[in-house]
Amino acid sequence: MIRMDLDFARRFAALWQDDWNSHDLDRILAHYDEDVTFSSPMIARLTDDPAGTVHGKAALRAYWAAGLERIPDLEFEVMDVRAGVDALVIDYRNQIGGRVYEVLTFRDGLVVAGFGAYGGTPAV
Template identity: 40%
Template sequence: MIAAIFNHDEARKIAEDWIGAWNNRELDRIISHYADDVEFSSPTVMTRWVEPSGVLLGKAKLREHFRRGLELFGANARFQLLDVLTGVSGYTLYYRREDGATVAETVLVDGDGKAQRVNVHYARIK
């Protein structure tokens, strides 16, 4: 397998579109960034799904997770992009949520540039 450092300009473009989709509450646009076989790990999986592993598998399950998130936070959901970091075969989004919590999402992409593995980390969990 040949790996490559993810292009920073491309990562920033993806990040800005993803943040914009959340801020505009566009679920289809949000989910378009993910591969069908995405593996998504987040503390919010544990709280919204009572899933002890903290992991959701597949785009359909992730879509429902995000739908619940949009429903839970309503019109108050607002993300502010702070930075984008790039690495081998992926990137990390660093942003602030509406409640002040800072979040880092590390994304590894598939051959089509879609998020295939996502690990979400919070500086402060409520």
């Protein structure tokens, strides 16, 4: 079991940023449980599914692969991080300057649930 504190959250966020900026799906997905659930307005937009949620690591891989194909210059810069009891929040800027918050819940050292929340700047 991980000890969720600000130090862990900062280390994870730095690794998360590096993994995303590598565009290597295996690196990115290494932090996620097989039964992960992830929600995002970008899922709704990319898949035309208003629920905006994917279930399972394979579905998350397919969604992120499509996203990386659609946004080949994707790049994230972590701006701030917050730690909760079993979750953390990553505040980051994307390649077009949009601010995004990603909330990730952990169990047994892996992300089991997450969601992205977008602000006023367009996401894509």
